[in-house]
Amino acid sequence: MKKRYIFTILLLFLIIGTAGWYYYPQYKINQIKKESMVVKNDKKDTNQETYLEYLKQSPKSSFVHIVLGDSVAQGRGSDQGGFPVKVNKSLENLTGKKFELENLGVSGATSKGLVNQLKQPAVLEAVQKADIISINIGGNDIVQVAKTEGPLKAIQGYDHVKNEYEKNLQDIFKVIRSQNPNAILVLNELYNVVNTDKNYYPASEKLLNDWNLIAYETALSNKPALVVPVSEALPTKDMDKWLYDSIHPNEEGYERIAEKTITVFKNHSYKTEH
Numbered sequence: 001m002k003k004r005y006i007f008t009i010l011l012l013f014l015i016i017g018t019a020g021w022y023y024y025p026q027y028k029i030n031q032i033k034k035e036s037m038v039v040k041n042d043k044k045d046t047n048q049e050t051y052l053e054y055l056k057q058s059p060k061s062s063f064v065h066i067v068l069g070d071s072v073a074q075g076r077g078s079d080q081g082g083f084p085v086k087v088n089k090s091l092e093n094l095t096g097k098k099f100e101l102e103n104l105g106v107s108g109a110t111s112k113g114l115v116n117q118l119k120q121p122a123v124l125e126a127v128q129k130a131d132i133i134s135i136n137i138g139g140n141d142i143v144q145v146a147k148t149e150g151p152l153k154a155i156q157g158y159d160h161v162k163n164e165y166e167k168n169l170q171d172i173f174k175v176i177r178s179q180n181p182n183a184i185l186v187l188n189e190l191y192n193v194v195n196t197d198k199n200y201y202p203a204s205e206k207l208l209n210d211w212n213l214i215a216y217e218t219a220l221s222n223k224p225a226l227v228v229p230v231s232e233a234l235p236t237k238d239m240d241k242w243l244y245d246s247i248h249p250n251e252e253g254y255e256r257i258a259e260k261t262i263t264v265f266k267n268h269s270y271k272t273e274h
Contacts, residue, residue: 025209032216036226036268051184051226052262054270055095062098063091066126067105068114068172069136072188074105077244078254084134086258094262102126110140111168118175127179134261135172136188138211139247141165158207166214173222184270185225186261187215191234193247201236226268233260 038048055063067073067084075082081103088099104123106113114137117123127133142161176185189212194204208231219225233256234242234249242253249257 025206025213029209029213029216032220033229036220038267038269049270051224051265051268051270052091052094055091055097055265058097060097060131062100063131064100064102064129065091065132065134066130067101067103067134067136068117068123069105069134069188070109070140071105071107072139072248073109073134073136074103074107075254076107077248077250080251080254083249083254083257083261086255087134087261090258090262091265099132105136108140109137110144111137111165111172112141115168115171115175118172124175124179127176127183130180130183132184132186133176133180134186134188137172138165138169138215139190143247162210162214165211166218169214169218173218173225177222182224185219185222186228186264187219187225188228188257189215189230191231192236193239193243194236195239196236224270226264228257228261228264230257230260233257 038050049057065084065088072082073084075084080086081101084101084103088101091097091099104117104126106117109117114135118127141164142158173185176183190208192201192204192208194201198204212227212231216227219227234253242249242256244250244253
């Protein structure tokens with residue numbers, strides 16, 4: 001009886017520990033989101049200015065928006081320029097100001113590839129003049145391993161790939177901030193293209209949350225910066241509506257990303273002190 005009781009207690013701790021391991025990244029992401037939101041109250045708080053309000057109240061009449069990253073940044077699957085064009089149009093309508101777009105996305109780019117791209121003088125010059133820098137990167141990091149060495153190797157080497165991504169993302173932000181301390185950095189979450197009926201779907205969600213937590217923590221330490229919750233805009237349950245091919249969004253998908261980007265600009269607090 002005593003052995004059974006001890007076994008039950010140990011099993012309970014194992015279940016709790018496993019649940020904590022699985023849900024912690026999403027819990028941490030939710031906490032960061034909550035802390036970044038503007039608090040609505042009757043009292044005017046000078047530190048509670050949204051990103052959209054900052055752009056509207058800026059003395060500048062025009063802004064430069066550059067885009068860095070992979071084929072999603074580039075807009076593959078769209079014949080209208082993807083999410084960056086849609087974001088610009090919305091910002092122009094909401095602020096009454098001009099937003100000039102320069103898309104430097106590269107199909108197939110990995111986080112290491114973007115680190116190398118940021119060594120190019122022309123790219124650094126674009127970064128220096130930018131007011132907004134949108135980044136979509138990281139999806140190809142693990143896809144590249146899977147393509148060259150197989151899915152099993154990608155899973156086995158996940159921790160290494162994730163650590164490399166984290167280092168590369170920190171290097172990307174470090175270079176950008178050394179060239180431009182004040183640009184608004186807009187980093188996209190990665191989204192899941194694994195069908196919910198697949199038996200490995202829960203594992204893919206766990207890995208994706210791990211990956212996206214790196215994005216939130218990196219952005220948090222490089223203000224002004226925000227993360228667009230793309231996984232909310234592109235849920236796997238209705239992939240047939242927003243997926244162009246096996247990976248890239250279609251026109252509706254990019255429209256959803258753009259709408260979510262504008263929502264974040266409207267609701268998140270722009271901090272002048274950082």
